[in-house]
Amino acid sequence: MSNHIVLAFARKHQKELEKEWTDILKRLGEKETDMMLNDKMYETICSEYVQLIITSLSEGDNEDFEEKVQNFALKIVQMGISLKLLANGLTEIRTHLYEKMNDDKDTTQESHDLIWQIDRFITPIHNEILNQYSISWEKTVSLQKIALQELSAPLIPVFEHITVMPLVGTIDTDRAKKIMENLLNGVVKHRSQVVLIDITGVPVVDTMVAHHIIQASEAVRLVGAKCLLVGIRPEIAQTIVNLGIDLSQVTTKNTLQKGIQTALEMTNRKIVSLEG
Structure with missing residues (x-):
């Protein structure tokens, strides 16, 4: 399976990727004036994201991975990260991963083949993150609506x-x-x-x-x-x-x-x- 190339790179450069992806997300987040995230929050998000990548590529689709994605998405929603920031962040992170692997002397892959390999394994993860974000957001809004209804008519x-x-x-x-x-x-x-x-x-x-x-x-x-x-x-x-x-x-x-x-x-x- 060709997933070992992406997995090996993610494991080898884990800390480096976490730091660089944190910088990417922070830069995008600072453009949104209503964001209230601190450096620790950005670090937590990117650290858990890298763990998701490694878990997915190591173990494939399983219930444990799905639960981790659900928890990850819920945490993102609770932090107040917008769908726009999440989508833009995932897009830039994928681009950064390609550029970093393409520049790596140990990665002996043609550019088009490398793009295919990254997309093959990253895209389903990103789709599931966005899907679970949507589900978590809807649940959160529903719970908030119920809470507001309770508060809107107190005796x-x-x-x-x-x-x-x-x-x-x-x-x-x-x-x-x-x-x-x-x-x-x-x-x-x-x-x-x-x-x-x-x-x-x-x-x-x-x-x-x-x-x-x-x-x-x-x-x-x-x-x-x-x-x-x-x-x-x-x-x-x-x-x-x-x-x-x-x-x-x-x-x-x-x-x-x-x-x-x-x-x-x-x-x-x-x-x-x-x-x-």
């Missing part, structure tokens, strides 16, 4: 039996489902008697958003709690009126402070000042 206990759900940003159907789910689970978990939905940070309240809020209020009522809608700014109130949205079944307050005062009254409590 916070502020007093005994009183909880607040502050909403920030636009509300679509998927987020509305998460709001409903968190509301109902939180009401039971915190034994809430009153829930305040704070829409101070919601830029637009249209018919769909109002519909979801009414649904949430009704669902909270069905599990034995009451719902207050707070943070209704003048422009939001005007929109609600203009759209003909009926919020008569929902208790509303214009600020969170007034909402909490009302919630305390609903649970037979109030805030008093202590005389000094």
Whole structure:
């Protein structure tokens, strides 16, 4: 098999290749202003890449190699390396390998034959790295989306039996489902008697958003709690009126402070000042 030529060269010049490929990746990375990699990270990437090359050429395709590629790709994604940097880096590294082998006096191969041998064994490795990068990136984005959804509708206990759900940003159907789910689970978990939905940070309240809020209020009522809608700014109130949205079944307050005062009254409590 002709792979021994590339393998022998990679083993013989391993440390040298690691250093030179690190310099290549670092040079490309410095052109991307949003990259936050340090020298150690570049060194780690190139060291593990060389190990992948040697492992692949030594052992061929196997489960152990596939797992190493998966771990390598995941690490690259977690470091924040862009697909552009990865692709450009792999291309330049392959070119550098050819130039270095072509200049090596111990490599007695014609240029076209050397190109074929390098491509035959490097290209499948690079394709698998890019494939696993894509898979890892999609998984990471999916997990981040789930985490953001969890954070986008938190239910916070502020007093005994009183909880607040502050909403920030636009509300679509998927987020509305998460709001409903968190509301109902939180009401039971915190034994809430009153829930305040704070829409101070919601830029637009249209018919769909109002519909979801009414649904949430009704669902909270069905599990034995009451719902207050707070943070209704003048422009939001005007929109609600203009759209003909009926919020008569929902208790509303214009600020969170007034909402909490009302919630305390609903649970037979109030805030008093202590005389000094």
